[in-house]
Amino acid sequence: MAKAIPRIGSRRNGRIGSRKSARRIPKGVIHVQASFNNTIVTVTDVRGRVVSWSSVGTCGFKGTRRGTPFAAQTAAANAIRTVVDQGMQRVEVMIKSLGLGRDAALRAIHEVVYY
């Protein structure tokens, strides 16, 4: 179910969205939800349509280790890996919730971006 963004276009444009799977996004947003037991990193475009996501659980951590900052670091790195080739020039990072993964994810993103 695609994100419902109201459009006033003609009906011909309805189906084009699904074809642009490898769309180039110069500007994006990285949402980091850093709760106490997990950290979820989602990469979207500026309007909020998700490009890719990754979480600590999908990176193979389980149980108490999901809340650690190192795990958040790996999750962030994983999430960005898919988007790095798409030529993103500007990224906005939005961090939600109190958790140990806040700083760690930020640091990981910074590392990937600048090195």
Next chain:
Amino acid sequence: MAASSIPSLFSFFTPSKPPSAPTKAQPCHLTISSSATTTKNGWTPLVSSSNEIQPNTLSLSSSCSSDVMSVVCPSFVHANTLFFRSAYNVQVIVDENEPEEKLLGRFRREVMRAGVIQECKRRRFFENKQDEKKRKTREAAKRNRRRRPQARNFTQDRQETTKNKKEEEEDNWDLPEGNIPY
């Protein structure tokens, strides 16, 4: 340059137009927004954009007001729109080649100033009316304690001097004239 940036800034606030990417090719640019949400309630939007930076989106409490990073630069014209529209409280704009530790320190400091962490802790568990009252009085005391001492000194001195003069005139050390009843 500044003049050209202003109309483009206004154009971002019209919801119908999607924000256009900056025409200059810039190296990767990071802006970071932080929100405070409790794990229980999910996301409660806090303050909306009041000042230039930071709408407090994340927190709902009025005590968390967002401070805006006063970075105004034509290249960052496009950077704030997301922040303004969303419910995030703190915004930190990253300069080029900023060392990691410095960035993190700045981020943490801004978050602390916005009171996001306090607010989160408070919202984790239920707080009955008693505790809420206690907390509010404590916060009010803290807020007033910082501002009052300076203002008080000035006004008090003036009051004291005028009072002293008045008292000297009205002092009743002498016995009243006339016959005393006893």
